Structure formats: C-alpha cells, structure tokens
Amino acid sequence: MSNNSFFDHIETGYTTKGDYITLGAAMQNGETVTDAFVKIPLKTLNRHGLIAGATGTGKTKSLQVLAENLSEKGVPVLLMDLKGDLSGLAQPGEEKSFITERHQKIGLPYAAKSFPVEMFTLSEQDGVRLRATVSEFGPVLLSRILDLSETQQGIMAVVFKYCDDHKLPLLDLKDLKKVLQYATGEGREEFQRMYGRVSTASTGSIMRKIIELEQQGAELFFGEKSFEVNDLCRIDENGRGFINIVRLTDIQDRPKLFSTFMLSLLAEIYDTFPEQGDSGRPELVFFIDEAHLIFKEASDALLDQIESIVKLIRSKGVGLYFVTQNPTDVPEAVLSQLGLKVQHALRAFTAKDRKAIKLTAQNYPETEFYDTEEILTGLGIGEALVTALDEKGRPTPLAATMMRAPMSRMDVLDDAELKEVIAESDLASKYNDIVDRESAYELLNKKIEEATEEEAQQKAKEEAEKRNRTSRKTSGTSRMNPVLKVLTSATFIRGVFGILNKVMRK
Incomplete structure (x- = not known):
C-alpha cells in the first residue's frame, strides 16, 4: 500500500476545523511520515484518556507534551507527580541535536519554553498546602474511604447529624474522634435519647480505621484552610493556563491518603464547577501519574465512587487522564470511558506479559x-500508538506516532530553582498559614468540663444541705429547756416510779 494512501488516511482521520493540539507525526513501517500530523481536537479532551507503556518508553514526556500544549491553549492543568520528575515544566528546555532531528522528521519547528507552574503539597514538603475539612467529605464519602460496614455508616451519619444539630464544626480528624468518643461516653444518654443506641464496638472499629488513615499522614490533609478548587483554574498574564503540580514523592507508600485526596478533590470539583455542555474546550485537565496506586488498594465501594465520578465529571468540562504501565491496571468500567489513548511500547518477557x-x-x-x-x-x-475522538466523538484511526519533544526542561528543578518557584507563588500566603479555630473537639471538651463542674457543684450543694440538716438537729437538741430535760431524763422517771410504788404499798 502506497505511502500516499497512508498519508491521506491519517490526514482524513485527524482533520479538525476547531482548535487542536498536535502530538506528533504518524509513522509507517518504522519511518516517520513528515507532516502527517496526529492532531487532537481541544473540544474532546474532556472525554478522558490513558497514557500507558513500560518503564522508560516515554510516558512522562508524553504527559509533559500534553500539559504544555494545553497550557498554551489557555487550559489549566493539574498533575499528580509521584516520581518528582515534572517540576522541569517551570524552566525552558534545551535544543539538542536529537531533538532537532526528531522535529525535522515530524515537520514541526522546536521552541524551548517555560510554563507557569504552581507547586502544591499534601505533606510536609514545601509548596502550597492542600487541605479539606471532614465536613466537606460528608458521611457517605468518608464512609467509603474508611470502608465502613452498613451499621458503621449509620453511626457516621448520626455523628454528622449531631454536629449539624448542635453547630459543632467537624474540621479535622481529632474532631471526628472526639464526637465518636462522646457518643459512647459522657454523651451516651443524649445520643440514645435523640438518635438511638450507638454501639461501643462499632465506634471502636471506626476509630481504628481513622487511626490507620492518620498513620498515612491524613492529619496533615484534614483541616483548614480548606482549598478552593477554583484556584486550579487560573490563567497567567499571557493567557496561558497554570500547570498545577502536586508533589507526592513522599506518599507513594500511602495509597489510602492518595485515594482520599483524589476522591475529595474530584468530588469538590464536581460539586463546584458549573455544567459546561459542549463548550469547545475543557475547563481543567487532570493527569494522574502512577494511577495503579488509586486502584490497587481500593475497596469495591471506593471503586464504585471513582467510576461514578469519571462518568459524571466530563459534563463539568474536566478531563481525567490516567498514566500507568499497563492498561489492565485500570478497571474496565473506567477504561471504557477513555477517549484518548496514547500507548507506548509494552514488553513481552513472560507468558502473562x-x-x-x-x-x-x-x-x-x-x-x-x-x-x-x-x-x-x-x-x-x-513513539506511541494513538487513537482519540474526532470533533463528532468518533474514534480516530490508529496511528503509530513519533511524539514531539517537550518544550520545557526534561529534568527536575534543583533545590534553589524549586524554592524560587514556591517563593513566587500567589497562593502560598492564602493557604500555608495554619488555622485551628474552635471546633467540635474544643466545644465538646468545654461541654464535658461544664457538665463535670456542674455535677461537682450539685454534689457539693447536696453535701452542704446534708451537713446543715445534721447541724440543725444537733443544735435543736442542745437548746432544749433545762426543766424539760430533767423531767424527761431516765433518772427522774425511775425516781418518780419508785416513790409511787412505795405509796401504793402503804
């Protein structure tokens, strides 16, 4: 089959009248077909996607290319950086001979550029702090994250209802633990009267699961000031979308914290962003590197929640892109929702491979x-196999593609450069101050102290009254008339009866 027919096949399949980004040029028989561009319509990038391939095949660079081109089109990007190799987006790349040669084959000029970057953190690393309150999670999502039983979910709902009824803010995990302790301790009768009996065994089980979450560092995530997701959608003075990088290098071994953050953020975006309809461009594109970490430790309930959000969040103009080694790392229900697929090489070392x-x-x-x-x-x-959705939502032809090189640095920032990026942040002053206002923990402690003090005062009052009664009784006896005391004394009575007996015998 001729090279021209292949060129026409690619041109027809990837023609777009609207705005688009170019990933590279198609390849046939191992050779790049210059100017046979593989273009992705901007309007379909909220239909989610997958970047997959074996280690060292170029997945991260493909992610970088997509993020750069989206930023240039004025679309903000959020990157989950678990390996710590995406910070180079803040610095321009360096044109080298192999990059020039690659772009000549593709038919695109190469321009080194830096991009507006904001660094975020969930842990003690430097960056803009990401936090959320327990109240924002709500009882349903929190129960799914903790993998609670049906009975335990009911108790969690009661805890939130009690806090709503009594205006007790649930901000962090110590608030939640305090209410659970109160429900089976000092407040047992109050809870039972208002909501029914709360089992000590069930609250104990919930407490253990909260402690497990705390051990993965969640106490740093839950609290104030809560992050406002609209701050992810900022545009710089040149009309480029900010690339928001969440530094996650120190939580790779804490998948529950990662899943908790992910679900919280996606749920908040879904609740906050307005419906977009067919807007022609995404509002935000979200890349999740090492995506298998979300699914590996997830319970069935958590997977159901992820699948629901993936299906629904597209209407908010948000695209989700999973980056992982093998497509089988992603559940089929999620995989079936993905429009763009960038598949790098896979290795066949075993029968399973x-x-x-x-x-x-x-x-x-x-x-x-x-x-x-x-x-x-x-x-x-x-190089990668690419298929996407065209402007009418139809799958494009499969194209083996030589991917263009990133315009930004293909390496990490050094410590001084990283500190400079963080120091220039407009969001750090907004979110990095620790806020610990009066909430359920303090209010319940105050309530318990007041009840204890009131009980002590009542007991002291009762003891005082008892002493007073005893004192009055003693005092009344001592003030008795001396004559009456003589007349009622035992000696006087015996004497009177002795005289009477003598008279009667005479």
Missing part, C-alpha cells in the same frame, strides 16, 4: 496499516 499485550491490542481500532499486537512490542522510546 504476552497475554496482556494481546488483550491491550484488542482495545484499539482495527487497521489495515498495522499489526497492532506486533507493533506494541516494537515501538521505540518516544
């Missing part, structure tokens, strides 16, 4: 130009 490659090949459109299963193992670094 070969089976996974066969399954992966079946996820892509059939094409007369490629043996998909074979090409998946033959792609080089910086």
Whole structure:
C-alpha cells in the first residue's frame, strides 16, 4: 500500500476545523511520515484518556507534551507527580541535536519554553498546602474511604447529624474522634435519647480505621484552610493556563491518603464547577501519574465512587487522564470511558506479559496499516500508538506516532530553582498559614468540663444541705429547756416510779 494512501488516511482521520493540539507525526513501517500530523481536537479532551507503556518508553514526556500544549491553549492543568520528575515544566528546555532531528522528521519547528507552574503539597514538603475539612467529605464519602460496614455508616451519619444539630464544626480528624468518643461516653444518654443506641464496638472499629488513615499522614490533609478548587483554574498574564503540580514523592507508600485526596478533590470539583455542555474546550485537565496506586488498594465501594465520578465529571468540562504501565491496571468500567489513548511500547518477557499485550491490542481500532499486537512490542522510546475522538466523538484511526519533544526542561528543578518557584507563588500566603479555630473537639471538651463542674457543684450543694440538716438537729437538741430535760431524763422517771410504788404499798 502506497505511502500516499497512508498519508491521506491519517490526514482524513485527524482533520479538525476547531482548535487542536498536535502530538506528533504518524509513522509507517518504522519511518516517520513528515507532516502527517496526529492532531487532537481541544473540544474532546474532556472525554478522558490513558497514557500507558513500560518503564522508560516515554510516558512522562508524553504527559509533559500534553500539559504544555494545553497550557498554551489557555487550559489549566493539574498533575499528580509521584516520581518528582515534572517540576522541569517551570524552566525552558534545551535544543539538542536529537531533538532537532526528531522535529525535522515530524515537520514541526522546536521552541524551548517555560510554563507557569504552581507547586502544591499534601505533606510536609514545601509548596502550597492542600487541605479539606471532614465536613466537606460528608458521611457517605468518608464512609467509603474508611470502608465502613452498613451499621458503621449509620453511626457516621448520626455523628454528622449531631454536629449539624448542635453547630459543632467537624474540621479535622481529632474532631471526628472526639464526637465518636462522646457518643459512647459522657454523651451516651443524649445520643440514645435523640438518635438511638450507638454501639461501643462499632465506634471502636471506626476509630481504628481513622487511626490507620492518620498513620498515612491524613492529619496533615484534614483541616483548614480548606482549598478552593477554583484556584486550579487560573490563567497567567499571557493567557496561558497554570500547570498545577502536586508533589507526592513522599506518599507513594500511602495509597489510602492518595485515594482520599483524589476522591475529595474530584468530588469538590464536581460539586463546584458549573455544567459546561459542549463548550469547545475543557475547563481543567487532570493527569494522574502512577494511577495503579488509586486502584490497587481500593475497596469495591471506593471503586464504585471513582467510576461514578469519571462518568459524571466530563459534563463539568474536566478531563481525567490516567498514566500507568499497563492498561489492565485500570478497571474496565473506567477504561471504557477513555477517549484518548496514547500507548507506548509494552514488553513481552513472560507468558502473562504476552497475554496482556494481546488483550491491550484488542482495545484499539482495527487497521489495515498495522499489526497492532506486533507493533506494541516494537515501538521505540518516544513513539506511541494513538487513537482519540474526532470533533463528532468518533474514534480516530490508529496511528503509530513519533511524539514531539517537550518544550520545557526534561529534568527536575534543583533545590534553589524549586524554592524560587514556591517563593513566587500567589497562593502560598492564602493557604500555608495554619488555622485551628474552635471546633467540635474544643466545644465538646468545654461541654464535658461544664457538665463535670456542674455535677461537682450539685454534689457539693447536696453535701452542704446534708451537713446543715445534721447541724440543725444537733443544735435543736442542745437548746432544749433545762426543766424539760430533767423531767424527761431516765433518772427522774425511775425516781418518780419508785416513790409511787412505795405509796401504793402503804
């Protein structure tokens, strides 16, 4: 089949009349077809996507290219950086011979650029602090994160209802633990009277799960000042969208904290952002690196929540992109919702690997130009199979693509550069001051202290009254008339009866 027919095939499949971003140029028989551009319509980038491939095949650079081009189009980006290798977006790249050669093959000029970057943190690392209150989670989402039973979920709902009824702010985990302790301690009768009996065994189990979450560092995440998600949608003075990088290098071994943050953020975005309809461009694009960490430790309830959000959040103009080694890391219910797929090379070292490659090949459109299963193992670094959605929502033809090089630095910032980026942040002063206002923990402690003090005062009052009664009784006896005392004394009575007996005998 001629090179021209392949060129026409790509041109027809990737023609777009609206705004778009260019990922690179299509390849045939291992050679790049210059000017056969693989273009993604901006309006379909809220249809979610996947970037997959073995270690060292170029996934991170593909993520970087997408983030840069979205920023240039005025679309803000949020990146989950678990490996710590995305900070280079804040500095321009360096044109080297291999980059120049790559772009000549593609048919695109290369320009080194830096991009507006904001650094965030969930932990004690430097950056803008991300926090949320327990109240913002609500009983349903919090129960799913903690993987509570139906009975325990009911108790969690009662706890939130009690705090709402008594105007007790639930801000951090110590607030939540205090209310649980109060429900089966000093406030047992109050809770039972208002909401029914609360089991000590159930609250104990909930407490243990909260402590497990705390051990993964969640006490740093829950609290004030709560992050406002609209601050993720900022545009700089040049009309470029901010690239918001969440530094997660120190929580790779804490998947529950990562999942908690992710669900909180997605739920808040869904509740806050207005419906977009067919707006022609996304409002925010969200890249989740090492996505398997979300799904690996997730309970069935948590997976259901993630799947629901993935299906619904598109209408808010938000695109979610999962970056992982193998597409099988992502649940099928989520994978089926993904419009853009950038598949780098997979390695067939074992029978299990070969089976996974066969399954992966079946996820892509059939094409007369490629043996998909074979090409998946033959792609080089910086090459990928791409299929997206065109402007009418139809899958584009499968295209083996030589990906363009990132315009920003393909390496991390040094410590001095990182500190400079953080120092220039407009958000740090807004979110980095610790706020610990009076909430459920302090208010309940005050209530318990007042009740204890009142009980002590009542007891002291009763003891005082008892002493007074005893004193009055003693005092009344001592003030008795001396004559009456003589007349009622035992000696006087015996004497009188003795005289009477003598008279009667005479």
